[in-house]
Amino acid sequence: MTAWDTPSDGKRDVLACMRQSVRMNTTGDRNGGSAMLLRVGELAKRTGLTVRTLHHYDAIGLLNPSARSQAGYRLYNNEDIARLHGIQGLRDLGLPLSDIGRQLTVNGATLPEIISRQLAALDREISRATDVRSRLTMLQQRLTVGTQPETDDWLAALQLMTTHGKYFTSDELKVISERWQEMTADWQPLIKELHDAMKEDIPADASVAQMLARRWMNLSMRWMQDDFALLTRWKEMCENEPAAYGNSGIDAESFQYIGNAVALRVAAFQKYLDPLQIKRLNKNLDEKWDALEQAARNIMRQGLAADSEVVRRLAVRWDDLVDETADHDPVIREKLLIAIENEPLIRSGSHLSADVREFIGGAVAFSGNRQSA
Incomplete structure (x- = not known):
């Protein structure tokens, strides 16, 4: 699965079922276990593998059946099946067959250890699939507005999503995006006034620029719901990533302008108040x-x-x-x-x-x- 494959609900359900199945396999036979022997064909059918694969495992000494029937058929017992689970588990983790043999024999990898590693791998895959799905959902909401997006729109949105993904989780981006939409009416006039101040070459320490800085600071904290760490990451992203601004109306030049005005204002407050006290100042009044x-x-x-x-x-x-x-x-x-x-x-x-x-x-x-x- 690539980064841009759509992780459908069905696939997520499959992953969840796989994870639950693996957990169940750690409990062993609840009936005390029986000396069930399976012929190679039946084992292949019940595991989803091919007879040819099982024959190959036998030929290279990776999985030798514990017994043979009087007619010479391979017979696999519970221990063989447990070893097969270990083999497939290590294969799922990306190990070649030659390394799997050493892991099981020389390094003594136990079934519980292998299952734990499988669970961790599945957890990562489920988390990644969920994250990708959340990002694609946001992309769909952003681009599907009654018309088919143009190629440039898709590319711009994908670039923006990739850039934001370097700094924020999908859950954080969901909240940030939703809050931005809710506060658009507050941001739009402020951004317009910011551009007007820049056109007039108003200095960062002038009254107009400082009023803009005060409004910018207050609105930013409301946007990030007073999460100063989140706001700091957003600032770092905007400073380091040219693609971060998207179609917000802000660009690198305007961000630097308001950033300079904000920095002067913060420096003035810091002469009297420590960072925690500045954070506690009510920004919603x-x-x-x-x-x-x-x-x-x-x-x-x-x-x-x-x-x-x-x-x-x-x-x-x-x-x-x-x-x-x-x-x-x-x-x-x-x-x-x-x-x-x-x-x-x-x-x-x-x-x-x-x-x-x-x-x-x-x-x-x-x-x-x-x-x-």
């Missing part, structure tokens, strides 16, 4: 922060004073969001606020615009002064 920005702008347009009840509630919302962002950890919260205060680059890519931050900061300060009075 974009909508809440955007709603806070909008609410603050509405209040600012109304010209409400910092001591009004509406402004006070706004300050409480900001305080709650900071706490939620910090995973309700007071240590992380304090470090996060210090980082925002000291790092212009972090502030430039934050959810809140500069004037809103200043307005909310005044409201928070007033609320704090009033509480301490």
Whole structure:
């Protein structure tokens, strides 16, 4: 079976049955075993081998029958059949007949050892067949959309599947692919804005690029379901494999651009928070922060004073969001606020615009002064 043969359900069932059959053979004769003797023709019929094969095994001394009938027919007993199973098992593992004889005679390979090796080989084949089937299923879903794919489409999809297979299992790719489809509406506008920033030659440390970096980081973690190790492997694949991007809208140049912006942002956070603390920052609060920005702008347009009840509630919302962002950890919260205060680059890519931050900061300060009075 080649890497691109279709591992049908039927073949998987056969493999599973073979595996179960081999397991059953390890239990021996439950009735205590009988001195059953089989003639060569019957043994060939019951094992699926040919009489000629059994004659050949006898001729080269690999499997000599334990007895002969009065008429000279070869007769095989239980021990002969067990040895035959060992021979076929080692053949299935790829050993030539000459080596099989030495394994059984000189090295003393026992039937349980051979069966264990067969089971391991079958496990690998079942696993590989399952993996290939999963990959082909994803290929089918990707390409069969009511029309017959063109040759270039097949080749591109096969190349992409091979590339991804170097870094991820089929189960991981299934989840990654499904999550990407679910989040397409979030990714598409971000990728478009990324390309627009590149066309305008916006530097990686500029506010626009840093806002893109913040959104990219948050969306990537949501995509990988907060699995940082999975995200790291994806990053490595994109850096090393030109074919990794597929038709995502991202290419090596745009990936490098956003990667530079993200690296600057991460470096700024790392001055204050360790990797585990950065990982714990809540990446799923974009909508809440955007709603806070909008609410603050509405209040600012109304010209409400910092001591009004509406402004006070706004300050409480900001305080709650900071706490939620910090995973309700007071240590992380304090470090996060210090980082925002000291790092212009972090502030430039934050959810809140500069004037809103200043307005909310005044409201928070007033609320704090009033509480301490």
